[in-house]
Amino acid sequence: MHIGLLGGTGPAGRALAARMASLGYPVTLGSRSRYRAMEIRDTIVSRWPDHHLEVEASDNEGAASAEVVVIATPWDGAAETALSVKDALAGKVVISMANALARVGGEFQPLVPPRGSVAASVQAAVPEALVAAAMHHLPAKELGAIDQPIDSDVLICSDHLRATEVTTDIVRAIPGLRALDAGHLSNATPIEAFTAVLLQLNVRYKTRVAVKLTGIAEHDAPTGQVGAAAGSSSNGGFPAAAEADVPVLDEV
Ligand SMILES: NC(=O)c1ccc[n+]([C@@H]2O[C@H](COP(=O)([O-])OP(=O)(O)OC[C@H]3O[C@@H](n4cnc5c(N)ncnc54)[C@H](OP(=O)(O)O)[C@@H]3O)[C@@H](O)[C@H]2O)c1
Secondary structure: OOEEEEOOOOHHHHHHHHHHHHOOOOEEEOOOOHHHHHHHHHHHHHHOOOOOOOEEEOOHHHHHOOOEEEEOOOHHHHHHHHHHOHHHHOOOEEEEOOOOEEEEOOEEEEOOOHHHOHHHHHHHHOOOOEEEEOOOOOOHHHHHOOOOOOOEEEEEEEOOHHHHHHHHHHHHHOOOEEEEEOOOHHHHHHHHHHHHHHHHHHHHHOOOOOOOOOOOOOOOOOEOOOOHHHOOOOOOOOOOHHHOOOOOOOOO
């Protein structure tokens, strides 16, 4: 399945591009500037010389021609960017991972975008697309560390069954992640807003937290399998919190 990334040149987009390419998904990295996309593509490929990552560089229009499209722009550019490639998105699964947040002093505050969430704004801008909201809480650093699993749940919501299913498949392909169906797109409002809480915890505890919910049986929601490349340390290859180098404020 070919994945396109709108705004794929930022930390989140380039991390997801590297991760999905490492799992065998062809990826097209989109940008407002094709040259910037080429530069970032080269950075990704040269960081992982042994992985032969299949990442193509393009503009956002090129990325929107992929089978599944992820929006990885800042929140205030998400709906507008989707609208700019509206025709290409019709009938496709479009995953919004954007969070509407403001940093006020040392505090992260959730904002309420038009229609209650970034994902709902995107769905309104491209009504013929099948929008899902997902991956808001995955830190770019862990997402981009393609030789390590990620120990986290991913909350997915959508008004389209197919969008939930396709997004679930993509999330489950990533070792260590558990995809959870969190219902309709209206739940994107609390999911996106909750990111502010996670960022605050990162600052308070000098780490990068991940979301893990209890009480759901493994057979109902299996976790992405950890492959041979996942490492063999005693904690299953996950970096210990104390080893995580910095609580970067602009990373979840
Ligand atoms: N960083 C994380 O750890 C993380 C984790 C989970 C979710 N997220 C969410 O994912 C989204 C992307 O995060 P990020 O940290 O990668 O963001 P970012 O670096 O601020 O932006 C990503 C890319 O979006 C493009 N862009 C910037 N402003 C734009 C605008 N007004 N309209 C259209 N495109 C614009 C830029 O690419 P070009 O200049 O090349 O077009 C930029 O490289 C955010 O909404 C964030 O909340 C981030």
